[in-house]
Amino acid sequence: GAVVSQHPSRVICKSGTSVKIECRSLDFQATTMFWYRQFPKKSLMLMATSNEGSKATYEQGVEKDKFLINHASLTLSTLTVTSAHPEDSSFYICSARSPSGVGYEQYFGPGTRLTVT
């Protein structure tokens, strides 16, 4: 099946710094990727849709200046958490829809655990 990777798998940063998370589709091209956030013992919440070659679209309540998304190529989307604060600590997961997948099946990356101290 289609494989999506994320890097890093976990990161610890100091408050006020910025952190970049990469999401790659390894064996397929993805014009659209999605970024989700998951709090402990909670379900996933969609943050934004990453579109190759155009601006990302953000869900209501998500600060686009805080969470910068760049879809640089058909296999890479990045999420940058700017001026991170402890409340940004969370599990961030990306997904992509494989063009060969039947009916919009999505494949998820392994996630990135962000801890802001």
Next chain:
Amino acid sequence: KQEVTQIPAALSVPEGENLVLNCSFTDSAIYNLQWFRQDPGKGLTSLLLIQSSQREQTSGRLNASLDKSSGRSTLYIAASQPGDSATYLCAVPITGTASKLTFGTGTRLQVTL
């Protein structure tokens, strides 16, 4: 607004039992429904995708059914094994979209020896 609920929130069964996980959604106008598995601290593994025109899908010991009109799906796991222990999530596209997913709250399954 689409809302997805899963019951039970947690379930513990002995190895070998068959079990059913439930998922309900409020807006029946969906493109599809997808079941995922999440191990602690890990990403999601897609288990089954059911198209809106389908009533069920099977993969190995897993069988998922979909009843759009009543807004329900079930995931049936046959002959459960300790390796099945994980959180199971169902997800449907946000109303009016095909790919932006909204997730249920999950069922945490523990299969004991």
